[in-house]
Amino acid sequence: MQKLKLSVIPGDGIGQEVVPETLKVLDTLAEINGGVKFEYETHPWSCEYYLEHGVMMPKDGMARLHQTDAIYLGAVGNPKLVPDHVSLWGLLIKIRRECEQVINIRPAQYINGVNSPLANPNDFDFIVVRENSEGEYSEVGGRIHSGDDEIAIQNAVFTRKATERTIRYAFELAQRRSGQVTSATKSNGIVHSMPFWDQVFQEVGKDYPSIQTESNHIDALCAFFVSKPHQFDVIVASNLFGDILTDLGAAVMGSIGIAPAANININGKYPSMFEPVHGSAPDIIGRGIANPIGQLWTAKMMLDHLGLDELGSLLMKAIKETIGEGIKTRDLGGTSYTNEVIDHIITKLTAYSK
Known part of the structure; x- marks a missing residue:
């Protein structure tokens, strides 16, 4: 036994x-x-x-x-x-x-008997793969000065090792599902870490030619979770973006x-x-x-x-x-x-x- x-x-x-x-x-x-x-x-x-x-x-x-x-x-x-x-x-x-x-x-799917707030949930079934060790949740930073001159600095840390293993995990998971990976990014506003994330996503994607890929900016992706969640399969995201998306995933299911x-x-x-x-x-x-x-x-x-x-x-x-x-x-x-x-x-x- x-x-x-x-x-x-x-x-x-x-x-x-x-x-x-x-x-x-x-x-x-x-x-x-x-x-x-x-x-x-x-x-x-x-x-x-x-x-x-x-x-x-x-x-x-x-x-x-x-x-x-x-x-x-x-x-x-x-x-x-x-x-x-x-x-x-x-x-x-x-x-x-x-x-x-x-x-x-963290998976999210439509379950019969749970009242989704969406008018047409369309039997969505997706899973978010979130980097869980660094990114925006790093401990690097600090506060200096006080009063009007007070400054708070929070550094996001993205290593190639952690970024690549997260993205590769998402691709491996997609091979066992419907073969689609969506990357959450914000490279139009976060000018260093997110272009780096996009680059690694594209590089890893070349090892999985049968997997369909796309990248969505995080703000648009949040909107798409509400308007068309059924179109997603595996979503890969940084620590902060993954955290936000998965609470939204719970919300469209109908209950956290x-x-x-x-x-x-x-x-x-x-x-x-x-x-x-x-x-x-x-x-x-x-x-x-x-x-x-x-x-x-x-x-x-x-x-x-x-x-x-x-x-x-x-x-x-x-x-x-x-x-x-x-x-x-x-x-x-x-x-x-x-x-x-x-x-x-x-x-x-x-x-x-x-």
Whole structure:
């Protein structure tokens, strides 16, 4: 039997409610498969942990994460307790950087039963590949002077290594999908980093002659996500542009509560991390109404990454059928509670195996 060890970090807010519920689904999938077993090492790292210990994770936290096959994260942040820059850089971004999770991928697709704000969503199905280690989110810069003379400088850092591996990952992904890659750029306004990005995109594209390519300026691309999302397949973007586009992708789906994400380590040295896009939503914790779909879709991406594609497809089938039958939480216009959605999905998965 294949044993897979998962580092589970429920985190803050609704993560503490949703993550344990979704582990029941993973256990059901393991029973269906019969040849895999998930072993969980749960960590209480959160803003509450910070208030007690002065850090978001212990000194040996990263070493403990390195010993597992994947990291399954719920949500990070509670600004009423800890400033966001402290909680994020002390946990989420720390894990991304020190586990060398250099690629972030976030899918978006039309799901029957989720009311998209678009009049004609046309069954869109695209995925954004985001550079996850540098770009506009570099730590290079600073502030000097004060008063009217105060200056803030933030330097964007684009290395050929990181830019090329992100773009190449997008092309490889497109080969397994419909064979189209769109690059997000802004070379008409950002005169150094974006022309460099465009150049690398064109160079890498020559290695994939069968892939259809195009480049869109980020402002136009945001408009196209609304007016014609069905025309996109794989979109590759810098750290900031990818971040913006993926929240917009969640919005055109109809809810950020269903959107998943994966932070991918591509060299095999460290585990990858899987997290829903939504925040910790501390305003609804304890009410049992948190939407578990984003966390479940995240689990599907984790299963695919671990080579359990069949289980991932089975889970996605159960998710779509459950939503399509109207079993959904209040943020999606339904009346179901978190545990009711989970129970319905487990019932479907069990029925599939008979």
